[in-house]
Amino acid sequence: MGVQPAEPARAVVEEIVGRKGDATVLDYVINVLDDEDFEFGPEGREAFEAFGEMLVGAGCLEDQETAQAACKSLAARLGRAQARQDAFRSLAGGPVAMDSMDADITLHPSERFSGRDAIQTPYAEYDVGSNLPQVSEKELAKLQKRAEKDQKVARANLMASQARAIEVTDGALPSIVRNAGGGGSPDLHLENFSVSNGGAELIEEATLMLAQGRRYGLVGRNGTGKTTLMRALSTHSIKGIPSTMQILHVEQEVRGDSTTVLESVLMCDTERTALLEEEAALMAASEAAPALAAVIEDGHTLADSDAVSSSESTLTSEGRPAGPRPAPQLDTATRLSQVYKRLQEIDADGAPARAASILAGLSFTPDMQARSTRTFSGGWRMRVALARALFVEPDLLLLDEPTNHLDLHAVLWLEDYLCTWSKTVLVVSHARDFLNAVATDVVHLHSRRLTVYKGDYDTFEKTAAERLKNMRKQAESQHKAREHMQAFVDKFRYNAKRASLVQSRIKAIERMADIQMVEDDPEYIFRFPEPEVVSPPILGFTDVDFNYPDGPVLFRNLNFGLDMESRLAIVGPNGIGKSTLLGLMSGTLQATNGNVARNPKVRMATFSQHHMDGLDLALSPLQYMVQCFPGTKEQQHRSHLGSFGIGGDLALQAMYTLSGGQKSRVALAKVTFTQPHILLLDEPSNHLDLDAVQALSQGLNLFKGGVLMVSHDQFLIESTVDELWVVENGTVTPFHDTFKEYKRRLRSSM
Template identity: 40%
Template sequence: MMAAYVDILKNEFPQIDSELFDYITGVLGSGGSDFEDAEDVFDAIGGFLQDVGDKNEDDIREICFQMFSSLQLTKCNSGQQQMLLDTPVQLSQVSADTASSANEVQGIWMVRRNQNTTVDAKKLEKAEAKLKAKHERRYEKDSQKTASPLVLEEASASQASSKKDTRVDSSGKNRSYDVRIENFDVSFGERCLLQGTELCLSSGRRYGLIGRNGLGKTTLLKMLASRSLHVPSHITILHVEQEVAGDDTMALQSVLESDSVREGLLKEEHLLNAHIANGTSDGLESVRLSEIYAKLEEIEADKAPARASVILAGLGFSPKMQQQETKEFSGGWRMRLALARALFARPDLLLLDEPTNMLDVRAILWLENYLQTWQSTILVVSHDRNFLNAVVTDIIHLHSQRLESYRGDYENFIKTKEDRLKNQQREYEAQLQYREHIQVFIDRFRYNANRAAQVQSKLKLLEKLPELKPLEKESEVVLRFPDNFEKLSPPILQLDEVEFYYTPDQRLFTGLCVSADLESRICIVGENGAGKSTVLKLLMGELTPINGTRHAHRNLKIGYFSQHHVDQLDLNVCSIELLLKRFPGHTEEEYRHQLGRYGITGELSTRPVASLSGGQKSRVAFAQMTMPSPNFYILDEPTNHLDMETIEALAKALNIFKGGVVLVSHDERLIRLVCKELWVCESGRVQRVDGGFDEYRDILQEQFRREGYL
């Protein structure tokens, strides 16, 4: 049976002063039910125990852990009854002001000190204040939790509208498909995301919207889609945001139904033919039918099923899947279906938010080729550098609460931006030098009566010069994976002749043989459903092989990043609380430092996780994954939602890391920067491609040509 905390205190500190003994047992005895963990016990009494004997901090923490455990056991056995102490304990006088500010928080036991006590009075007062403050914070936190549920902020937009543009738009005479929105603001809650900026989209051009995580790219798309920002009413908009709702409709039919014009004409044709067949025609139906047939021929309605099928096939839907009901698909496939519907409907303005997140490399390559011939306007948010280079004609850069446009693809944007920054720096230095030259003249002749008129002239000139602002540079993104661990000797991790299936009639892998060590930088690619995530779970030991064996070094410590990491985060707490719950026993400063390694700093770390952007949530997941300092990382689609600067930083961090890395990714940039080995998961096998990503890309291009998708 575990010893009571009184006995632990006597045994570990036989020389303890009686006054201090009374104080500590009083605190533990009366406030035992308020301690959430051993760290609370250490905060309350650890400082005194360190002064009693020669024990170090780790020993004291261990003793506090034993005391906390005995308190929990006492609470369970006694139904939280108060323990009767061997000596009387008094409640020290608490000032009325302090009590009222804490909403009369009670239950802190303290001994009334006499003048002859050997206890350090200042330290005791400090400990009492610290414990009392902890009670107050806990009381406030509990009050907040019970007072109101989490309320998420909402986005809003405002703009200066032109009466002329409004009049032209309402008259129906505006036939232009260009979008021009001037002098508008976008906010999210109290935070201003865009201020006094403008957005110009020329019809038929393809724009890539880029910028750091959390600056408002997704919010801007939502404001356009909802027409909170003014887009001419005759311009049709489609925003691929929500997955298709699952019902009895077949996938192919769901895509066909997205063309509302075609569907309306077909329904009207069916109705008119029914009237004619029933003999209820008034003679005008035949005329209208002729008009409908002409319109159907004009929009090539008869070719629609074939076009819809090609789009679905390009996005990975087999002929069998195209005939499946939408309710049979997972969320990821329903998002692909939503993208297929948008591509088929061909809106005047297509808004895409991270379209490559839901796709494998094969589907991304097909989408790149398909969008290159897109006739109307596209505005796409994407972190995929290669995708932007293949698709867009213009870049819109969101930074410093404004939008800046650049002609050309992403690589051209990088070059042009660097040239602009160099020119701005030269201009800034020239202005600075000119100011200094004037100031030198003023300082030299300030008290020279003969030069007084010139000095005054120079002073006025200096005042008229525009305000000199230093060059605005975005801070560099730096990620770091801790690697303070010992080197492990091979074999580290391997699968030997593994057979695995979820159902016996569908064998996923047979004779699977793969291995990895601390030097490995392996990327696994393949179509969705080929088993990439299953291979990762077999490597981690989350899944047990039906046959064959998994070998793992006894000191192997794996960190896992799931592509569904957001689903595993508690969205109702802040990032600091998230780490506290998962890894108790650290200080708030340590949690802040850990989050800061991944760019979650300042007020970001105290905001509810639900209010963070997708990329910021990914960073929180990285902070959580690396907290225990693993020596091997298994990453499943780690780049989803990350901005390009963070992807570059992630690649650098993985290259510097001294442990092993196996990742599943569709991001060509990350694969090229990090991976030394490329494994292709296909047809129940995992094969190494010696030519790397270039060879894999060539294989896919050849498949497209053979299947007629290019």
């Protein structure tokens, strides 16, 4: 039915779907339909599963009903033979015995993968033939081809998602807004709003009040929608946000280019930049610039100065007098005077000092501030983005894990800086000490609801626990009262003498409002695999020096050892060599001089943020583990992922849909799969939610091997390690005191 199969997919899509909405998504759909192996399914149902909701979310179609109709029309126009579809349908009824697979095969996942999509290795490894004797070798080859095609679809989904994310987060330069003229309340009051992502409701019928001058900590489990809420606020996607309210979300690092770090921040004062450019143009255009400058220096009004009379001569390009100056030069002089006045009003001369002070607080030295942004890593460019936001001072500042890319010195400075912030702040952070220092209120995102608590994070924990306890008591009391009245009603329902009493109790039961219970989150449990015992020595450094080629000496004369009982935390400013030290321990870096002795039986696992960057986001966590360790049974991977809170459907979900904390837990599962004896952890708490940090602490305390971590998370350090090592001046020195005392010493030197 329909037209010839050779009909171009683009023309059909543009005819049926139209051209409105996200062009990136439309191009993705066209590329999918150009694949001659794509099956639409009966009445286009599988096409709708593949991209129907995406078309709605991208604004290409109005609603799901319209999308279903469009997919049906596309199937009629572009549909092909269903032989391969029939082969797959036969599998659904066959005796498939690959662990706990779904009852129905999901052929075209959009954001989730079924268990069958986890097949990445040759099918013989799963003994598919023995489980499916009725499936021919040809059909199995088709199955393999289809699995490969699903990966292409997933990667296209990922690319479309990344493109949309860049469009949202990589917007215009944040700029200082003066004299916006809104005239409204500086507070933000939102009522009865909902927030969704990919069709899933994350927040439902919520109310949120953010008062000017208050600092709110936004807390909740990974994946509940904290970042999505911030994006909705920053893009004014929630009804009720005043159009004049400037909201700035610090999420994306600045792009590296030839602009210096200091100029990158100063550029945010677009009015200052425009005035300075206009001043330069006016001065260049005015041949009387020296006379004008003298008049300004004397404090006279330019318009009244005889120095700019019409009798002044102008010069030709060769420098010869060209006759009387035209009268319009008076306008140039007047405008220049206005420019100087406005520059003084906005304190243009003080802007460089203010920007430099913010950058210095974030650990940029004067030399670093003069370097181009392209010479810095992503973490440092993220600091530039944070500096820009602090320099702009928006009405509502949204910070998502701001401490992730900061050293302890910068964290302490940021705490102090935010505590003097006169506008409104909403911050997501895994660091409870940071929240205790900064937050005046806590917004708890739980069960798709928002609840605001007065006080810092510790106060929130106590108040929320007490609230939950009281709600349970009230619910239990109400349940007993309801049961008692219902028993009376059931007993005397047909007793005429008690009719009035029965009716009163029925009405009382109806008037009882259900108590909305806020259930506790299931407890996180991190279980690190237990290694076999290895006799010491484990790792020893003897007179070790290290420097990168053509670089200065980072370490000199290091002498220390590690064993399976070691519990250490390395502290020190960024750039001092903490991660380098982990590289020397793991063997990824070699000492310049001296000797590093490692027990050949010892396995070490290094966790760092680049492990998250190395995840194949088009795969599910289960697929990724199978790909990394193909010789292991799928169930073992499921169990190991579950030990880091990545279980059930989460293990089958494409990783580009996971939150940062969930990806971090996948990376932890990957590096610990080999049952290491020593864990080398570089900022392991970054991206984790507060409950996950606590679970990480508990898991490390139960771990039977050695632990050495780089961290500035006070809770994690104090609850996990026995000793601090301070890296400074090319040495590693034990600090025989608490982390709190180390912070106090560092603060006193600021």
